[in-house]
Amino acid sequence: MGSNSLAGRRAFVTGGSSGIGAAIVRRFAAEGATVVIASRDLLPARALVEETGASVVQLDVTDLQAAHDAVTATGPFDILVNNAGIDQHAYFTKTTFADWRQLLAVNLEAVFATTHAALPAMQAAGYGRIINISSEAGRMGSRGGSVYAAAKGGVHAFTRSIARENGSKGITANVIAPGPVDTPLLRSGVEQYGEKLLESMKASTLLGRLGTPDEVAAAVAFLASEEAAFITGEILGVSGGMGCGL
Numbered sequence: 001m002g003s004n005s006l007a008g009r010r011a012f013v014t015g016g017s018s019g020i021g022a023a024i025v026r027r028f029a030a031e032g033a034t035v036v037i038a039s040r041d042l043l044p045a046r047a048l049v050e051e052t053g054a055s056v057v058q059l060d061v062t063d064l065q066a067a068h069d070a071v072t073a074t075g076p077f078d079i080l081v082n083n084a085g086i087d088q089h090a091y092f093t094k095t096t097f098a099d100w101r102q103l104l105a106v107n108l109e110a111v112f113a114t115t116h117a118a119l120p121a122m123q124a125a126g127y128g129r130i131i132n133i134s135s136e137a138g139r140m141g142s143r144g145g146s147v148y149a150a151a152k153g154g155v156h157a158f159t160r161s162i163a164r165e166n167g168s169k170g171i172t173a174n175v176i177a178p179g180p181v182d183t184p185l186l187r188s189g190v191e192q193y194g195e196k197l198l199e200s201m202k203a204s205t206l207l208g209r210l211g212t213p214d215e216v217a218a219a220v221a222f223l224a225s226e227e228a229a230f231i232t233g234e235i236l237g238v239s240g241g242m243g244c245g246l
């Protein structure tokens with residue numbers, strides 16, 4: 001931490017005021033980056049802004065034009081982290097069209113909009129780091145999370161396509177696929193479904209525990225650094241080995 005490996009870099013982080021996103025913002029700031037947090041609500045971002053010196057833009061990422069405009073208005077950026085996400089615990093036949101639209105809008109469509117806005121400046125600069133936060137569900141599937149898994153799987157294919165189109169321009173695009181990480185998102189599922197869900201999540205990892213937001217942020221910071229220049233189109237599980245072998 002604090003190695004200044006991101007000094008002089010400008011980063012845009014969606015959903016940056018909570019959980020994994022907030023840990024990424026802290027880590028980027030500690031490494032010397034200038035960070036813009038995109039947050040649905042300004043209030044939860046306020047303390048983080050004071051703590052890290054980041055700035056904040058209010059954004060509901062499901063408004064694709066607003067997401068596009070937020071990036072162009074506050075850019076250019078060297079680093080784009082698409083982290084905002086929502087999940088749902090429901091068997092597929094219990095899901096509705098409205099659920100699908102909402103899950104796809106936040107987890108997948110927003111990624112299109114911010115990437116579309118960030119790429120031209122990265123291409124002109126001949127440098128860029130795009131890191132999309134998906135989930136092990138995106139490659140393993142998820143019992144009780146089929147729509148979420150489909151959206152995250154879409155993020156994987158999209159990221160690899162962006163990596164293919166932009167490798168010759170000095171831009172890398174990678175996915176971080178977390179396993180169960182102790183954040184408000186995970187805790188809301190546990191509140192709804194009880195400690196049994198928590199225990200099954202821990203047991204799904206080879207390490208038998210939840211991950212921390214800082215453990216995810218460390219991997220994101222590495223992929224965002226110049227040192228990771230030869231890594232692109234990858235899906236890196238930060239999941240206690242949950243997806244090992246995939």
Ligand SMILES: NC(=O)c1ccc[n+]([C@@H]2O[C@H](COP(=O)([O-])OP(=O)(O)OC[C@H]3O[C@@H](n4cnc5c(N)ncnc54)[C@H](O)[C@@H]3O)[C@@H](O)[C@H]2O)c1
Nearest residue numbers: 015018019020040060061083084085135178180181183185
């Ligand atoms: N926590 C886990 O166990 C886990 C596991 C796998 C993947 N992930 C992924 O990690 C990412 C971060 O999740 P987290 O666990 O930190 O959850 P979190 O709920 O703490 O944070 C998610 C953030 O996304 C923001 N967000 C949601 N909808 C938004 C919208 N419409 N517009 C703008 N912002 C919006 C929230 O406000 C919040 O800041 C998500 O993409 C999630 O799918 C988390």
